[in-house]
Amino acid sequence: MKCCGLITTQKEPVPLKSIEVELEVKDHVATVVSTLNYQNQEDKPLEAVFVFPLPGDAAVCHFSAKIGQTQIVAEVKEKQQAREDYDDALSSGQQAFLLEESEQSPDIFTLSVGSLPPGESASIRLEYITELAVQADDGLRFSLPAVLNPRYKPQGSGGTEAATVQVTSVPASQIPYSLSFSARVSSPRPVSKVESNCSLDPLQYLNKEQTQATVKLAGGHKFDRDVELLIYYKDAHQPTAVVEAGQASAKPGSLMGDPVVMLSLYPEFPESAMSSLSSCGEFVFLMDRSGSMGCSTSHSKPEETRIGSARDTLLLLLKSLPMGCYFNVYSFGSSYQHIFPKSVEYSDQTLEEAVKKVEEMTADLGGTEILQPLKHIYNQPCIPKQPRQLFVFTDGEVSNTKEVINLVKKNSGSHRCFSFGIGEGASSALINGLAKKGRGHAQFITGADRMQTKVMQSLRFALQPAVVDISIKWDLPKQVSATVLSPPITTLFQGQRSLVYAQLTGKSSEGAQGSVTVNYKLAGQPSKTQLHFSLKPAEDTGLTVHRLGARVLIRSLEMEEREDRGEKGEAVKEKVVELSVKSGVSSSFTAFIAVNKSDGKPIEGPLIHRNVPTPIMRCDMFANCASNSATKSLAKIKKKGRFVPLCGSIQPMSFSACLIPPMSFSACSFSSDSLDMTLDQPTLLKKSSNFERFEANEHKLPRRDPFLQLVSLQKASGCWLLDPALAAALGKTSEELDQSKPASVKEEVWATILALIWLHAFKTDAKEEWELLSLKAASWLRAQKAPCVAECVEAGNALLGCEVKKSMLGL
Template identity: 25%
Template sequence: MLSSITTLRPEECPPVPDAGLGALSTARGNLPLESVDVTAAVSGLVAGVEVVQGFRNPHDVALEATYVFPLPDRAAVTAFRMEADGRVVEGVLKERGQARADYDQALAQGRRAAIAEEDRPDVFTIRVGNIVPGERVTVHLTLNQPLPYEDGAATFRFPLVVAPRYIPGTPLDGEQAGDGWSSDTDAAPDASRITPPVLLPGFPNPVRLSLAVSVDPAGLELREMCSSLHVVREEGTTVRLRPGERLDRDFVLRLLFDASTSLALAPDDDGEGGTFTLTVVPDPAPATTTPRNVVLVLDRSGSMAGWKMVAARRAAARIVDTLTSRDRFAVLSFDDVVEHPEKLGGGLVEASDRNRYRAVEHLARLEARGGTEMLDPLERAATLLAGASGDRVLVLVTDGQVGDEDRILKALGTRLRGVRVHTVGIDRAVNAGFLGRLAGLGGGRCELVESEDRLDEAMEHIHRRIGAPLVTDLSVEADGLDVITETVGHIGSIYPGVPLTVLGRYRGAGGGALTARGLDAAGRPWEHRVTATVAANPATRAIWARARLRTLEDRYATGSPWLEDEIVKTSLRYGVLCRFTAFVAADTRTVAEGGPGHRVIQPVEPPSGWGSPAPAAAPMRAVAYGGAPGGYGAPAGGPPAGYGGPPPSGAPRGYGGAPARSGPPPSGAPGGYGGVPAPAPSARRGRSQEPPREQLTEELERLRAAVSLPAAERLRMLQDLGSRLAALAAHLGGHAELAALAEELQAGGDVETLWRRAVEGLEALVRPVKRRPFWKR
């Protein structure tokens, strides 16, 4: 029986910095993943990367820790090792089933072990087992990745969080493939492996992140380096992330230099062959304009809420505005249902001024809502284009956060032949792997937009690609170089500002030249001959192997199951991880009799820029992952509140488990996740919500870092900032200070005055506000 309650003095219960609902703190920590260290060395258009993940067991029994994390979708993982207690165990690449059996056997025998597996081109899982109490274990991944190049800039992008993905389909009975919040479904049979739990908002920063990129131009003139989402420090040609950053958005570094036409040969160690890389930089000749048939597909699902929806509408409207009266077009928007502008109908129509205005008017009214049922609108778009003559283009604007990628690719594989598919991924943690694979079906471009600041530049790239290419019907002819024909993938076309890159294998010592041939925009023969030079770069072989494996895996996903043996053989021969193989590292020493007594799946950060989950989307329970005390994040056995899950049988379902609306959202209200209506502005006018200080702090730091830029560029930054602040004020249901600052910045004026006003205004908004105790509010 409770007889008395003793009041604690303030010094006996100090608050945990940045603590939020569900946060725990113990002397030994509360989550197994302690640190992530990324070290990259860029040489020309190739980056070599080492990722080191540090795990620690804060419990009293042996632990198995699982971490689901992203890597660049075109990166080749070539090595894996585990270090603990002064011992180093090198990983061995094996067929996936055999690697899992070796890992399970090691754990059952009480030995330390680790396994690395690929679940998507950009989603990987590491399990580390039999970490003894208080012990630290580190795992090392080595990878190589090519840097995409366009208009004088190469991009190094490194993802840091797996964002929640919409999982369609009917839940499957039986044992689940993984430990994620979603059940496996008939549309995404491994959904439980790609849906790690999500930390509750406000959870203390659980993982120490460090990231450094050293840049060697490799003979090219490096003019500038730009980081778009993080604040960095430059030390010569090395860029370092500031301390305290969270794993909640992609790291993006753009390098400005001029590429050059070349044919580089990378011989194998035995000298009996090697890998070639052909790069052809096109002349700056304008392409001729030909009539086009364009279908624009816009994702308006719940995960697009906030700045992403604003950017998506702008992107879609700009695409429509670039069309001419010679073109025909259609606009489709989707969540759980597919819609089109009522005044245009559902087919291709002439891109007249009136029709383009109606399309833009329709786009301006769209708000985020519902689930991401992506297959149906893409199939409708393919049907519309199938009956069209001339140039056929499909443009998808989305964050790509779906879990049924293979099902979509399989359904569309043969239907998109002859259609150029361009994807615009809008998110700070975009599903780049899927969008790249989808664009690859039609030889199109995948453009990633991580902020509204980046939108204008990205849309310029897409506009050029929608237009006619400079050179088509390309082929490569060897002269003195014994090229292995089947190792050369699809060559595609040459577009303004975008170099042609062809990789393949050759036999013998190497030498000679390659000639690229095709037809120019006027239908005349075009050719370009490039002489080979030897450039001993071991990363070239791995990058080619990764590209080859992606091609084979996409063919497998689109209905060629007999390719599995070839995929495994290629992966093992070239030592590059794929979906059918895994790296396993097993120690020989026994450290934990009986195997791990505790298992934890590491929760991941909520992606930066995503709105808070809808409060009504799912009940919140204090449930621990892996049986640990207290709540790390979202409930086990169900989706994180507001983020998604499979729909019940026979009914579409949005993010958060609530039934999705079939009609439009409340007037002026940005939809909540999963079709849960956001409160109408009138319901929130009485007291404005407080603005997200983390987001405004980022805006403030971006201004401080750009103070030395030219006046014209700073004025553009201020106007863009104004648009974001206006959108944020509207999302909060009206915020007087934000709205006033936004209006002032968008109106323009003297740069110095506006810059000072923006800095002072943001400083005031991020300053901590003393609030009444919650029990008095």
């Protein structure tokens, strides 16, 4: 066969030539239109299969194909029926197109393009809508996932053929098809800026008010990473309500026939309740130590690994915990470990023991089996008057996403879960699902993000008093009633958005008003947040709000079906299928099917099957993983001639694939049995020069960040000790510290004031990271009732060469 056009590294043609993406953001809702352009450059008809990621909470609402001048719009059908129709069409020689969501994870889709004749082109149009999450710095985050990392399949887990569909993957830098991406942003409030992890052309404003703007990727972009946009509005924390008219052709009284309202609420808590953060709680940290955590966190800093950044962050978290709390640290891979048999009281001794173990953590535990450690944590009895707060760090690549989220939901009454997706390709379905069902908050750490800043915001949320007795009261005209589509609100955090969707049944008069009141208790104090809104439908919203509301309801019903597999579950499944078909929104029980029934001749001949390669983050063990785990594995390779992949590649591959650009490989369903494979001796010898280079650099580790070094020296109570380690972190000698100390001051007081001065003078850009441990230190100092504090601050400024005022230190 003569190869022409796009080919994979295995010399197979790639029928997907390009992807064009148009993003439209209205306030905090995104509509994404992707056009995938296919061309069969072979001499036989083919079937092309493309497995790709989408945001986990996206509502796919349109799927169509254009062949020549023929436009075919897909319809939503029950999944098994859609598959049968697709197979029947192919066997009849008809062109057919099938789009279906994975039954295991809502952020993975399979697109099948069947019976594409020789020389024929086809354009596939895919449209979805999604809400944009608010980040730590108030930016709205949109992510276009390019990277589909391998979803680790736990040992002994079953799965249908559909659940273990083959994914053909190549390194992200070798993807042969191109991407063009443009975005249009509009909001009632001015757009202050748009940032990205990829190069952008300058932001273009479309009006004087700067409420509309366009932006697009700069030329030459390679589809080698997730495209992330951060959109910033002025006065972003304004509550809003959007009422959308129903579909004219739909029956009144149905979801699509009635108006639907989307409420965006930002509760503001009373200052009296927020004046002091909680000093109690059981803090459980669950750290991913699978092989992929040895990968680099970003393209810009290849030397910075995910596990290294997570270790530093965990150190900061441990140092920032309040006295009087309890804590424990778990880590997991193919198996799991914990530092203490059960959560222990926070003290200098337990903190020192935990920090020592954390600093030894490497990405050496194989796969990503998160379910078992979660079960172990939930089986531990809760400590009275110490509310449990669970922090989960993972690069989020598991095949049993729905099972994991279901477990968190079952235990949501006993804890709050804060989740962190690390690196490119982290599963948004897993990370967002853990936080939503665990009444917590999700954060994504990609590109050049500092993990510490985002994680410390979540710790502040965890230290906020728990909001209880949350209820919603509607005040509507007599002839109008509201049916809430969203699950009940179980979590409220200061300054964080809560979205509520509701179907409005009945007719309202012109200019009618409604209001909604959220009542709750915070630190024993009754509070409320109220929003008044017009019942008049907004213009030009299409059916976006209806489809988002339908998506929320579908997800809730799917969760209900998983909890009851009996007759009730079957009834719920039927309800999901009916809602999905009527709203045109995808679900795990339905699929989009389009068949070209034009009067053309049937397509003759056997179909050639082509898997379109998906980008996977390549993790070069020797370039990116200067960790102890890599060193240990190299020793193992030398002694035994065997290879344990450490950096994201759970699937079988040759050893040479880690050292030269890998060929296309299958990367979807794997077990821990595939983690150890024999190499032939010639292959090993060929690579010996790489071992030598690695070993030569093995001991050239970078000096530790002075900030993290200073943090690591703080005691559980909040103070620092006057010792050589502190002097080194401050860039001074022990003699200089001793000679500058005022005579009547205790060593710990002097050391703690010096540490605080250094933080305020030299790390102002990272204040969010050290603010909590600084408050703890200031509290300790006040408790000492030390004399001559002003003299100490003056002496400390002279020693460190800065001008920090005593009032800045919280003293």
